[in-house]
Amino acid sequence: MIFNTYAFALFAAVFFPGYWLIRSPGLRAWWLLGGCVVFHGHFAGPAGVLPIAALALITYACALSRIRVLCYAAITACGVALVFYKYTHFLSGEILASVAPALSAQATALSVSWLPDAPPLAMSFFTFEFVHYLMDVAGGGAPIRSPKTFALFAIYFPSLVAGPIKRYQDFTAALPRALTRLELTQVAAGAQRVALGFFKKILLADNLTVALGYYEKVFFTLSSPQAWLFLAALSTRILLDFSGYTDIALGLSQMLGLRLPENFNYPYAATGLRDFWARWHISLSSWIRDYIYIPLGGNRHGPLRRCSNLVIAFTLCGLWHGGAGHFMLWGLWHGVGLVVQATYRDALGSLGTRIGSGLDRFWVLSWLLTLVFVALGWLLFFYPVAHAWPMALKLISFR
């Protein structure tokens, strides 16, 4: 985690007091941009900055032209860059290997010589924000004219590493106010949020990570209650880790006077999968809805298209988390779950209606079902299928 480094502590010790002391909004904007450049430059390195800088330039120029074809070309460029950096190994090593092993070996060898060890820092976040911007502009939205404002939107450091995924309309509207008027209460609230985030991330989630690392090695020797406790810890850990990181990002941004969108809203209190996705990684699920599900047709072309759109959107959502088969299956798991939730009442006739009204009445049961479904899904998220499947079998067979 970048915020938990001495490099960031030193950066923050210089950057924040400077930001607060500067009174002129113009100068403050330059200071903020300078901070973002230093942050991105340090943590991404030259190999990570260059592709992002190139994509940002293309995005800025194409959006400014307001020519739809150019905007779509830039969207394609972003997509190609994302696939190249993040999914080449997956495509050549996993997908191609299943149909043409010899070709896969050649492609993998080639990709190793071309690709850096890791994709550029926050590649997925950049791509999603650029695609959102370009699609909105192509749809008639006003582009960001000021290169400085666009650069701030692109590399705003609090949300750079793990989101939330910003919307440019909200960001550009909030930025001038943040640069002009910084309130003491906002800074204090932001600092408290940062402290809460560190508490969740370091004290709770990182501890669970270490413990889970030990117990996952002995998972098959655990008793059934212990195995379920492991699953509960796994689910708790990802929530605390991600929401803790988000708290830090939101808090840091609030300390600059700018509110970023909330990303979590008690997701494990959800009483259905749809409800869960309205509470979990909200900025991602709304992005998936707006830029994949709805463009695919959403629920406008009948139940069959609706179901396939859901499955496609969530499979891509799974893949967004990483280039590996188990991420794809995790997305598929949720996609299918959402399809079942959306259709079972009609598909099962009177039985479905009875089940539905029963679940509506006994919300604890819906909550439990959702929780177990989501928790079992985390096995697919964290482990390869060959490992996740026997783990799930052990859990549901209560052995």
Next chain:
Amino acid sequence: MSHAKLKALVFLVAIPLGFALAVWLGRDAARYAKPDKFVRFHPGIAPESLFYPPFSTLENLALARWSPGRTLVIIGGNSILNGVGQSDQNLWSRRLQEELGERYVVVNLSFRGALPCEAGALVAETLIKRGLPVILISSTAPATVGRVAGGTYGYLYYEAQAHNRLIHHPARDANLAAWEETATPSVREQQAELRRAAALDSWFHFQALWHHIGYRYGFTTWTQVTRNRFWRPRDTILDEGTDARPLGDRFREQLDAELTITRAFSAGLAESTGPLSWRVYTPQTGLTGELIDAMFPPAVRARTIMLLNQNAPYYRSRLSPAERSRDDFVFATYEQVWRDRGVVCHSVGANFTDEDYADRTHLAPSGGRKLAQLLAEYIRQFSPP
């Protein structure tokens, strides 16, 4: 001013005040904090359980025992000198203190897996820099010197350096800089982070404060070592090291694997030139010599007794005559490499029995006693400048 603003102001003012208080407490801890009734760094107060004792703790441990007129015997090195295979009560360094008597103070600052130039060696260096009478005892395998940075205990080097405790030794700086240049970007960034941490710590003393709290009041990190009691203060986690198992139960586990290691011990360091005749690989001896020069400042070398550890006789007796002769040749050659650099060096274990070893490398209490007797003799004969 509104109530909300006043609350925010109080909170924001409390942050630097709290920080200043923590720095003041940390400064105090850096001066005095150390484990009680310290015998050795057992896993409960060592990096195995994510407890990274700061350099100031190691210094405090040495200085607290020393008094004018006495010579400090600092024990560095790895698990062999840490006494794996010996319980706290039967630890060889206790025996060494008994052998040496009141004129010497023995402080065991060895860690499991530490290199001869790490941890205890750095404490010895800082005490030599202060002008204290110090003898450093360390141990290693032939051809193993390593670097002070890059491993588990590398943070101690950066802390000592940031606190300006080390002897100016440009050869070490140059060697580490050259190593870092060839390292991967992630290793370079990791080292830079350790340097930043040490530099900040030299101002704010957070390591000393945090470890003092962890030792006295409670720990927050789960570890495999402390599992169900991870939150308890580390002063309640006792040294659970046990003596070697009965002789009949030793050595037989993973016999083939251990024999393979024993055979390979000197295989990469010398080549045959005829029946029972060997020639050392000179690039390796040259590299070892360069690292000794670079990692040990001359003043430290002059006050060091380096031990080269033989494998247990249970395994050595199963080597072919040629393999045994190669082992002997390599040990003698590397003893000379250390001696050529001004370090007193002895091989130990060649005349020990099965009873003296807990496993392939570690000593049982009887082996510890023999080591203590042997070392006491070396130390008495030792006449550093």
